[in-house]
Amino acid sequence: xxxxxxxxxxxxxxxxxxxxxxxxxxxxxxxxxxxxxxxxxxxxxxxxxxxxxxxxxxxxxxxxxxxxxxxxxxxxxxxxxxxxxxxxxxxxxxxxxxxxxxxxxxxxxxxxxxxxxxxxxxxxxxxxxxxxxxxxxxxxxxxxxxxxxxxxxxxxxxxxxxxxxxxxxxxxxxxxxxxxxxxxxxxxxxxxxxxxxxxxxxxxxxxxxxxxxxxxxxxxxxxxxxxxxxxxxxxxxxxxxxxxxxxxxxxxxxxxxxxxxxxxxxxxxxxxxxxxxxxxxxxxxxxxxxxxxxxxxxxxxxxxxxxxxxxxxxxxxxxxxxxxxxxxxxxxxxxxxxxxxxxxxxxxxxxxxxxxxxxxxxxxxxxxxxxxxxxxxxxxxxxxxxxxxxxxxxxxxxxxxxxxxxxxxxxxxxxxxxxxxxxxxxxxxxxxxxxxxxxxxxxxxxxxxxx
Numbered sequence: 001x002x003x004x005x006x007x008x009x010x011x012x013x014x015x016x017x018x019x020x021x022x023x024x025x026x027x028x029x030x031x032x033x034x035x036x037x038x039x040x041x042x043x044x045x046x047x048x049x050x051x052x053x054x055x056x057x058x059x060x061x062x063x064x065x066x067x068x069x070x071x072x073x074x075x076x077x078x079x080x081x082x083x084x085x086x087x088x089x090x091x092x093x094x095x096x097x098x099x100x101x102x103x104x105x106x107x108x109x110x111x112x113x114x115x116x117x118x119x120x121x122x123x124x125x126x127x128x129x130x131x132x133x134x135x136x137x138x139x140x141x142x143x144x145x146x147x148x149x150x151x152x153x154x155x156x157x158x159x160x161x162x163x164x165x166x167x168x169x170x171x172x173x174x175x176x177x178x179x180x181x182x183x184x185x186x187x188x189x190x191x192x193x194x195x196x197x198x199x200x201x202x203x204x205x206x207x208x209x210x211x212x213x214x215x216x217x218x219x220x221x222x223x224x225x226x227x228x229x230x231x232x233x234x235x236x237x238x239x240x241x242x243x244x245x246x247x248x249x250x251x252x253x254x255x256x257x258x259x260x261x262x263x264x265x266x267x268x269x270x271x272x273x274x275x276x277x278x279x280x281x282x283x284x285x286x287x288x289x290x291x292x293x294x295x296x297x298x299x300x301x302x303x304x305x306x307x308x309x310x311x312x313x314x315x316x317x318x319x320x321x322x323x324x325x326x327x328x329x330x331x332x333x334x335x336x337x338x339x340x341x342x343x344x345x346x347x348x349x350x351x352x353x354x355x356x357x358x359x360x361x362x363x364x365x366x367x368x369x370x371x372x373x374x375x376x377x378x379x380x381x382x383x384x385x386x387x388x389x390x391x392x393x394x395x396x397x398x399x400x401x402x403x404x405x406x407x408x409x410x411x412x413x414x415x416x417x418x419x420x421x422x423x424x425x426x427x428x429x430x431x432x433x434x435x436x437x438x439x440x441x442x443x444x445x446x447x448x449x450x451x
Contacts, residue, residue, distance in 0.1 A: 003356070004415035009331040009370035016336055018364050021073060021345055023279040024320045025241045027190065029073035029346070030119050032339065033360040036282065036326040036348040037125040037193065037250070038388060039078040041091030041447060042396055053084055054094025056107045059396030061114055066395050066407040067353065068117035071361035073346070074324075075120045076193050076282075077111070079127040080184075082176040086201070087137045088129040090443055095126075095180040108187040118361075121190040123246065126180050128173060130201025131161035131210070136443035142172060144204040144211045144218075166215050173201065174230050181235045181247070191246025194231060197284050202228055203252060206269060209260050225269055232276055241277065248280035249273060263310050271317040280322040282348055283311050311343050324348045331370040332363055351384065354391035355414065357407045374414040387414050387423055390448045412450050426450060 021029040042059045046052040067075055081092045084099065095108070115122035131149050133141035135158060143161025151157050164172060181192045196202040204210040205217060206224045213219070217226055232247060239245045251269060252261055261269075266283075273281055285307045306327040315323060326348025329335050335347045352359055352371035362368040376384050394410045403409035414420050426448045434444030 003372050003413060004375075005368065006330045006370035006373045010333040011369055012333050012336060014332050014336070014363050014366060016339055017332070017347065017360075021322055023246060023322055024277060025244055025246065025279055027121065027244050027246055027279070029121050031071070031073040031360065031364065032335075032346045033072045033363075034074040034282070034324050034326070034346050034348045035067050035070070035072045035076060035120075035353050036324075036350040037076045037078050037195070038350055038354070038392065039088060039092070040392055040396075041078075041089050041389070042393070043091050043093040045090045047084065050084065050096070050099040051101045051103070053099055054081065054087075054092060054096070055104055056093050056111050057396075058399075059393075060093065061107070061110055062397065062399045063392060063395045064111060064114040065117070065400050066357040068115045068120060069361075069400060069407055070353070070358035071118045071364055072120045072349075073360075074123055075115045076123045076125050077115075078125065079129075079195065080124050080180065081127050081129065082180045083128050083142075083172065085138050086129050086133045086141050088127060088132060088200070089134055089446060090136060092127075095183045096176065097179055100183075105183075105187055108183070108189075112184075112188040112190075121246065122188070123191045123193050123248070124180075124184040124189045125193045125195055125250070126177055126184075127195035128176070128201040130204045131158060132199055132201075133158065134443075135159050142168070142201065144201065145213055147210050147212065149199075163213070166217070169217060169227060173227065174234055177231045178234045178238055182238045185239045185243065185245050190244075191248065191279065192235075193280075193282065194228065194247070194249045196228055197250045197252045202231075203261075206252075206265075207261050221265055221268055222272075225272055229272065229276055232273075232278065236277075246279040248282065249278055250282045250284060252283075252285050263313050266310065267314045267317055270314050270321075274318050274321045278321050280324060280346070281318070282324040282326055282346075283307055283314065283344075284326050284348075285310065308338060308343055311338075312341075315343060322346060326350060329371075330373070333369075335363075351388045354388040354395070355411065357395065357411075372413075372415050375417040375420045376414065383424065383427060386427060386448055387412075387420075389446070390423065390450050393447050393449055423448065423450060 018031045044055040079088045081087050081094045084094050084096045112122040131143040139159035142164050146163045148160050149158040184192050205227050311325050323344050324346035325344035338344050355372040391411050437444045
């Protein structure tokens, strides 16, 4: 069965999407496309052996061997965590001083190299999960405050966080981000993206729903944003702008929660990032308590991008910082419309990039007008995210050379309803196995493996 694409996509020239983007530090992206970060969960997990903990595997390298041939202007890794005990999930890649080795440096250098096959800027996303650390990794993770993540039933996925002291913010957060950023630079990456969205630790500081601190890191929005600015400035002391090394951030446009970060808050945060010299900002939205990777209003469906209306409100604060918008883009026409209207400069692709790793190449050469349209219930966002995770696992099975040059090798076609049904059956099996594992005190598997 041929891949089914989003229908009624206008046949238009993609020339504007192939234009270069210039960053404040004078580095240039070859085009407007960015492969957005998605968790891989395929690195080693060996917390008792720091030298072997959080190493990128050949599967991770194979994945980026494929994306590296897709003609993206920028490729961003999934979570590379800066603290070996506060992971988003088992299988995260990690950079930490205690685990440094020639092997680790060699693997990260190869990762960067694989991302650059077609000239993409290789960007490492640096993350700290904070209270969103899985209980199978850490039952008492760090947090901005001791506010526990609400789940149903409570405590099934996340533990009770311990609020960082003022001193620990420096030693356990700022210093670790700086060490990892310098490490990325030394291993050949072109830059880093600070993960300040989706409910991870830095968002736990900026959001009033998770920050009840009374010191200089709590209270006003400026105080809540202080940790991010300190991280940025400390990185720039170690890796100056003159090196050409990019420093960007992934930031929420809105949290979609009562008393959460508002669009006005997000605009003020982004204004601070512009003022301090961030090279790029990627706008997204939502948290683990409120997933927003679908349309909240009819008006955003027309323009496709989930957060387009919030980006319209935030975009004017950027004079030098380059803006990327991720979430919802599916047709070339909508991508062009967002650029021409000044809503965004760059186009972030996440789930479409797992169904088709070389989608930008196909768009830029005019061979496709839209992304693959999966056959999932559009309201079942969790299964769609899990399906992308499954496709990432499939991408990791072979290098491009071993796959005979085929970047689509073994990737399931979820535009086929029969394949979707098989996947849904496999998720039920995974959930049941997960329950049994949890009852036995073992970490459940989180990736559906499709043959």
